[in-house]
Structure formats: C-alpha cells, structure tokens
Amino acid sequence: ALRREDKKVVAVVGAGLVGALNACFFAKRGFEVEVFETREDIRKAKVVKGRSINLALSHRGRTALKHVGMEDKQIVSKGIPMNARMIHSLSGKQSPIPYGKKGQYILSVDRANLNKELLTAAETYPNTKLNFDHKLQDWSAETGLMTFARPHGSKTQTQADLIVGCDGAFSAVRKQFLRRSRFNYSQTYIPHGYMELTMRPRNGEFAMKPNYLHIWPRNTFMMIALPNLDKTFTCTLFMPFEEFEKISTGDEVIEFFQKYFPDAIPLIGAATLRRDYFRLPAQAMVSVKCSPYHIGDKCVLMGDAAHAVVPFYGQGMNAGFEDCIVFDEIMNQFNEDFSAVLPEYSRVRVPDDHAIADLAMYNYVEDKNYNNSYFFVFINTLIQQTEKIGKNNHFDNMVTFTRTRYHVAVERWHWQDKVINRGLLLGAVGAAAGGFYLLI
Ligand code: FAD
Numbered sequence: 039a040l041r042r043e044d045k046k047v048v049a050v051v052g053a054g055l056v057g058a059l060n061a062c063f064f065a066k067r068g069f070e071v072e073v074f075e076t077r078e079d080i081r082k083a084k085v086v087k088g089r090s091i092n093l094a095l096s097h098r099g100r101t102a103l104k105h106v107g108m109e110d111k112q113i114v115s116k117g118i119p120m121n122a123r124m125i126h127s128l129s130g131k132q133s134p135i136p137y138g139k140k141g142q143y144i145l146s147v148d149r150a151n152l153n154k155e156l157l158t159a160a161e162t163y164p165n166t167k168l169n170f171d172h173k174l175q176d177w178s179a180e181t182g183l184m185t186f187a188r189p190h191g192s193k194t195q196t197q198a199d200l201i202v203g204c205d206g207a208f209s210a211v212r213k214q215f216l217r218r219s220r221f222n223y224s225q226t227y228i229p230h231g232y233m234e235l236t237m238r239p240r241n242g243e244f245a246m247k248p249n250y251l252h253i254w255p256r257n258t259f260m261m262i263a264l265p266n267l268d269k270t271f272t273c274t275l276f277m278p279f280e281e282f283e284k285i286s287t288g289d290e291v292i293e294f295f296q297k298y299f300p301d302a303i304p305l306i307g308a309a310t311l312r313r314d315y316f317r318l319p320a321q322a323m324v325s326v327k328c329s330p331y332h333i334g335d336k337c338v339l340m341g342d343a344a345h346a347v348v349p350f351y352g353q354g355m356n357a358g359f360e361d362c363i364v365f366d367e368i369m370n371q372f373n374e375d376f377s378a379v380l381p382e383y384s385r386v387r388v389p390d391d392h393a394i395a396d397l398a399m400y401n402y403v404e405d406k407n408y409n410n411s412y413f414f415v416f417i418n419t420l421i422q423q424t425e426k427i428g429k430n431n432h433f434d435n436m437v438t439f440t441r442t443r444y445h446v447a448v449e450r451w452h453w454q455d456k457v458i459n460r461g462l463l464l465g466a467v468g469a470a471a472g473g474f475y476l477l478i
Pocket of ligand 1 (some may be wrong): 051052054055056057073075076077089090092093094095172173174177204205206207208209210211232274313323340341342343347349352353354355356357359
C-alpha cells in the first residue's frame with residue numbers, strides 16, 4: 039500500500055471478523071491503520087472464545103473478501119459448500135430443499151480460521167499495526183483521544199483522525215453515541231438461547247451428508263448443523279431459556295432428544311450428549327438497531343456494533359462485511375473526505391441494516407394463538423409451502439445470492455404491504471400463512 043502524504047490515522051476498534059476485514063480496506067487506501075483488540079492474539083491463543091464455531095458465508099460476505107483479494111485462496115478453499123437445506127423430520131426422514139437456482143450454494147466457514155486469516159491479511163500491509171490486549175474504555179468525539187485498559191491494570195491513550203467502531207454487539211465505542219442527542223437506539227433480547235454441540239465423524243467420515251445445512255425444525259425448538267473441515271458438524275440447538283433450564287440431568291437430556299431429535303442421538307452419541315449439554319450454559323441472542331452510525335467526521339460504527347441481528351437469516355457477518363464495501367464505495371465518491379463520507383454512510387446504510395435486522399427477527403415470531411410460544415416462521419412455512427418455493431426463493435435469493443440492497447429486496451417482495459401494515463409480529467405470522475419463508 040502507498041504511504042499517504044497526510045498520514046491520517048484510522049483506529050479500528052475490535053479485531054473480530056468485521057474489524058479485521060475493515061483494517062484491510064483502510065490499509066489498502068494507504069491510511070495509517072491502528073487496530074485495537076481487547077483479546078490476546080487469537081492466532082497464538084490456546085482457546086479462542088467466539089460467538090459461534092462456524093458460520094454461513096454468502097454472496098455479500100464473499101464480495102467484500104474479494105475486494106481485499108482474499109476470497110478464494112484462504113477462505114473459499116477452506117469452506118464447505120452447502121447446496122441445500124436438509125430437513126430432518128421427527129420420524130428421521132430427511133428431505134433436501136435446494137437453494138434457489140441450480141448450482142447456488144452458501145459456504146460453511148470456521149469462524150476462528152476466518153478471523154485469523156483476516157488478521158494475517160491486515161498485518162501484511164506495512165501501514166497497519168495490530169494492538170492486542172487493548173480494551174477501549176473511553177474516547178472523545180471532539181479530539182479522537184481513546185483510552186485503553188491494558189492487562190495488569192495499566193492504561194494507554196492514543197489519538198486518531200477516524201475511529202471505526204467494530205467492537206461487536208456490546209460496543210464500547212457506541213456508548214459515546216448513547217450520550218448524544220438524536221441518537222436512536224433499541225436492543226432486544228429474544229427468549230431463546232443457543233447451545234453448540236459437536237457431532238464427531240463416524241469411521242473417519244462425516245456422520246451425515248456434508249454438503250447441506252441440516253435443520254431439525256420443531257416449532258419452538260430448532261436444531262441446525264453446519265459441516266466443518268475436520269468432518270465434524272457443529273449442531274446448534276435453539277430453544278427458550280426456560281426449556282434449557284428444565285433439563286438438569288444427563289437422563290433428562292437423552293429424554294429430551296428422544297422426544298424431539300431422536301435421529302440425532304446416535305449421530306452425536308448419547309454419552310457425548312449427556313456430557314456436552316452441561317459444558318457451557320446456553321448463550322443469549324440480542325438484536326440491536328441504532329441510527330445514525332456516525333458522529334461528525336470522527337467516528338463510525340460497523341458490523342455488530344451498528345447492527346447486531348439474530349442469527350436466523352445467516353446474514354450478520356455478511357451484512358457487516360458488506361458495510362465495509364459500502365463505506366469504501368462512498369469513500370471513492372467523496373474523495374475520502376470524512377465530513378462528507380460519514381453522514382452519507384449513515385444515510386445509505388441505516389435502512390439496509392435495519393431491513394436485515396427486521397428480516398432476521400421476523401423469522402422468529404411470537405405466535406399469540408399458540409400459548410405465547412415462539413415459532414421459527416421461516417422453517418415451518420418452508421415445509422408447509424414447498425410448492426411455493428419458486429416464488430419465495432426469488433426473494434430469498436436476492437438476500438443471500440445478490441447485493442441487492444436489503445431494503446430494496448424487502449420492498450420488491452411487497453413486504454411493507456403484506457407485513458408492516460398489519461402490525462409487525464402478527465403480520466409476520468400472517469405472511470407466513472401466505473407462504474412466507476426465509477432461510478439462512
Ligand atoms: P464480533 O465478531 O463480535 O467482534 C467484535 C470484536 O471486538 C471482538 O474481537 C471483541 O473482542 C472486540 N471488542 C469488544 N469490545 C472491545 C473493546 N472495548 N475494546 C477493544 N476490542 C473490543 N453471521 C453470518 O453472516 N452467518 C452466520 O451463519 C452466522 N451465524 C451466527 C450464529 C450465531 C449463534 C451467532 C451468535 C451469530 C451468527 N452470525 C452469523 C453473526 C456473526 O457472528 C456476527 O455478525 C459477526 O461476528 C459480527 O462481527 P463483528 O466483527 O462486527 O463483531
């Protein structure tokens with residue numbers, strides 16, 4: 039990368055998926071990039087704590103990776119194509135439901151590996167410095183001065199021309215926004231939690247067909263499984279916290295699986311289930327929406343810091359990666375003038391990120407007719423309405439396989455007529471009855 043005359047310093051706070059990728063985007067432009075991450079370097083860490091073990095990478099995410107020249111070599115070759123969903127019925131019957139057009143697929147990628155590759159890519163730019171064990175505590179929107187807590191209680195301060203908040207759903211950068219007038223913010227925890235369980239290989243091979251996103255839809259419960267390179271599957275069980283809490287012994291785990299996911303017991307293994315269910319508590323899921331995404335010409339939020347979404351559309355990271363492209367495009371448009379770029383970024387991106395947050399949430403709704411239980415609309419309807427797949431897949435395809443702006447995809451589907459006018463949650467149920475389904 040070129041060294042710039044003006045040597046503007048861009049501080050990227052958070053070196054998760056979006057922060058590490060964003061560092062590449064800014065470095066490519068020649069800024070002095072300083073990345074600050076609260077964790078130690080995950081490439082050296084023994085245990086990497088993250089949000090999910092693997093995730094679905096689709097078109098938007100791949101396009102962003104391509105922008106910094108790292109789609110194919112390191113990422114796609116290590117991803118496992120998922121050409122269809124595989125629905126597991128209670129009786130153990132498996133039925134594939136392909137993605138829209140022939141040949142289309144999404145990729146199951148390992149989160150830690152993707153994050154490590156992105157860090158290494160960022161570090162190859164001579165104008166980028168990665169600072170681990172730096173936890174942002176406070177910063178000034180006036181001066182760009184940031185204060186970081188270091189291990190063992192010390193503190194350091196650094197100044198930057200632009201602060202890019204990529205520090206995730208519980209963003210410390212965003213805290214400053216909350217103190218300001220005319221900043222909109224909402225945060226919603228859903229009643230479901232998630233728990234990850236590993237399905238080991240059988241006789242050295244995948245225990246189930248690998249090129250599928252496996253789904254066990256059970257109305258208020260759902261389990262999904264994504265394949266990993268080491269021939270394991272990571273199964274994610276979604277259910278209300280109160281249901282997780284009802285299970286307190288190994289026997290109860292087996293009983294529960296026998297009732298809802300009987301075919302998964304031999305695949306995961308009864309002994310493994312008994313043990314692994316209690317390894318970690320179920321994790322919460324939060325949806326965060328806010329606007330605007332910037333303060334003056336000093337700070338901008340991207341990724342989960344700007345829009346944490348519930349994971350039922352497989353778009354959280356993809357949307358965050360797309361944030362980086364959108365910002366980059368606007369940087370071209372306004373000659374890197376932060377005072378023009380930042381407001382334009384908020385103007386352009388807020389409606390799209392809000393649209394995907396809503397879509398992900400509408401996939402998961404409370405059905406007032408059903409004892410306040412929560413339904414995964416998309417998947418239930420998917421099964422009931424397979425004959426309508428052609429029509430709905432068009433919409434689904436726009437979200438997963440194109441860069442059509444999220445809010446435009448929603449408009450084209452006449453979402454607003456069908457859903458918003460009827461009231462959000464009940465409307466979503468109504469739309470479901472009319473053939474609405476969505477999917478990762
Ligand atoms: P994060 O990944 O949360 O990274 C934030 C980083 O900031 C972390 O490294 C953190 O240590 C650091 N940080 C935090 N606070 C500070 C601080 N004060 N100072 C310095 N650093 C700090 N998305 C998809 O696209 N496809 C999927 O299939 C998918 N599946 C998912 C499944 C589950 C169960 C969940 C929970 C999420 C899923 N997502 C998926 C969403 C995806 O995980 C997020 O959208 C993505 O991780 C966002 O990346 P990020 O870099 O913005 O935030």
